[in-house]
Amino acid sequence: ARRSLAGGISSPARLTSTGPHPYPLYLREGSGARVRDVDGNEYIDHLISYGCAVLGHASPLLAGALAPLLTTGTMFGTCTTEEVELAERIEAMVPCAELVRFANSGSEAVQGAVRAARGFTGRSLVLKFEGHYHGWSDTLAVSNRPTPEQAGPAAAPRSVPHSPGIPPGVVDDVVVCPWNDPDALRTVLAAHRGRLAAVICEPIVANNACTMPAPGCLELLRELCTAYGVPLIFDEVCTGFRTGPGGAQGLYQVVPDLAVFAKALGGGVPIAAFAGRRALMEPLAEGRVKHGGTYNASPLCATAALTTLRALADPATTGWMEEAGRRIMAAVRRAAHDRGVPCAVQGVGAMFQVVFTPDGAPTRNYRELLAADRGRYDVFRHELLRRGVHVNAYGAACWFVAAAVTEDEVAATCAAVDGAFAA
Numbered sequence: 001a002r003r004s005l006a007g008g009i010s011s012p013a014r015l016t017s018t019g020p021h022p023y024p025l026y027l028r029e030g031s032g033a034r035v036r037d038v039d040g041n042e043y044i045d046h047l048i049s050y051g052c053a054v055l056g057h058a059s060p061l062l063a064g065a066l067a068p069l070l071t072t073g074t075m076f077g078t079c080t081t082e083e084v085e086l087a088e089r090i091e092a093m094v095p096c097a098e099l100v101r102f103a104n105s106g107s108e109a110v111q112g113a114v115r116a117a118r119g120f121t122g123r124s125l126v127l128k129f130e131g132h133y134h135g136w137s138d139t140l141a142v143s144n145r146p147t148p149e150q151a152g153p154a155a156a157p158r159s160v161p162h163s164p165g166i167p168p169g170v171v172d173d174v175v176v177c178p179w180n181d182p183d184a185l186r187t188v189l190a191a192h193r194g195r196l197a198a199v200i201c202e203p204i205v206a207n208n209a210c211t212m213p214a215p216g217c218l219e220l221l222r223e224l225c226t227a228y229g230v231p232l233i234f235d236e237v238c239t240g241f242r243t244g245p246g247g248a249q250g251l252y253q254v255v256p257d258l259a260v261f262a263k264a265l266g267g268g269v270p271i272a273a274f275a276g277r278r279a280l281m282e283p284l285a286e287g288r289v290k291h292g293g294t295y296n297a298s299p300l301c302a303t304a305a306l307t308t309l310r311a312l313a314d315p316a317t318t319g320w321m322e323e324a325g326r327r328i329m330a331a332v333r334r335a336a337h338d339r340g341v342p343c344a345v346q347g348v349g350a351m352f353q354v355v356f357t358p359d360g361a362p363t364r365n366y367r368e369l370l371a372a373d374r375g376r377y378d379v380f381r382h383e384l385l386r387r388g389v390h391v392n393a394y395g396a397a398c399w400f401v402a403a404a405v406t407e408d409e410v411a412a413t414c415a416a417v418d419g420a421f422a423a
């Protein structure tokens with residue numbers, strides 16, 4: 001019965017990019033973990049702008065830091081102190097970060113990291129994993145969500161399924177491997193010995209419904225990449241500074257050669273970074289490998305990132321996100337158990353997803369996600385929306401918890417979860 005502007009607006013691109021809501025949701029204002037739509041309906045928000053508004057919407061910290069810049073000017077094109085300070089902070093927080101470069105989006109920063117690896121190795125082939133998403137470049141967008149026929153398990157390396165609109169031949173420099181599958185990994189690495197420029201993965205697969213790494217999987221990946229002399233890239237666009245101050249590499253104590261950051265880094269302002277071992281990054285510093293971008297770490301965005309990272313460097317901040325998310329995860333498990341609904345709640349507190357797998361077991365790879373009941377997820381999140389809780393519309397992506405979420409909002413989310421399952 002809720003009205004929406006959408007009836008009078010023809011905006012297919014926008015609707016596609018915001019996902020299949022029961023009605024298009026036009027949000028007008030937000031504060032902390034709350035958002036209000038154009039009709040005045042209020043929601044507790046566990047999408048937080050696809051994970052970007054990690055401190056919460058309209059963060060007073062960010063407002064206080066950014067407002068003065070709008071009157072003093074935000075000059076760039078020369079060296080800026082903000083950029084240097086931000087690089088130093090990232091180096092202090094992230095285990096693999098000896099040198100840092102900046103970009104404007106996760107997709108661009110992924111390209112920067114891949115280029116650094118290609119420049120370092122002199123090779124072009126990249127190994128990625130099914131269901132892992134690394135942005136919208138022609139090369140790495142492929143095979144993000146292969147069809148059931150295209151998905152693994154793969155006994156041997158396969159060519160890459162092309163995304164619609166990408167001509168064959170453009171993406172021949174990528175091979176794809178099933179995730180959490182040591183045998184397939186060994187096979188693919190051996191088959192491409194001496195040809196791989198990089199192996200790239202999402203350490204927690206936010207874009208495969210927060211699939212967790214199987215025990216020992218990241219360690220094996222690290223070991224094999226070292227043995228084969230292939231740079232390992234962690235795409236920490238979702239996990240970075242969120243699953244703890246050191247991201248996934250801090251959480252799992254597995255250190256890649258390069259890592260990519262965006263989303264939480266800017267607290268909602270567009271900024272991204274890639275960082276890594278000195279040997280791989282130095283060619284960029286020396287200009288032997290090129291990386292540019294007019295807006296990279298512009299003072300406005302770098303200040304937003306510095307302010308956000310100062311907050312996230314405090315373990316109490318990420319600790320509360322973890323605790324708040326764990327309470328919601330527990331509520332989903334309890335509600336599902338009480339009603340006898342098979343359901344996996346997977347991820348960590350700060351980012352997780354609810355997946356209606358046939359037997360309630362967590363997914364290990366893309367193929368298992370394909371077997372989950374997406375329709376049921378859709379019903380679930382519609383029922384949540386009705387109860388004033390806004391979550392990701394895509395069952396394949398995940399929920400994000402803002403540091404600003406309050407005890408009351410967590411409790412209200414848990415109650416809405418119970419009501420949604422009852423309905």
Ligand code: PMP
Pocket residue numbers: 104105106107108110133134135136202206207235236237238262263
């Ligand atoms: N890598 C991962 C893991 C992501 O989740 C995303 C975005 N969802 C990207 C890369 C691309 O980032 P952007 O949308 O900022 O280009």
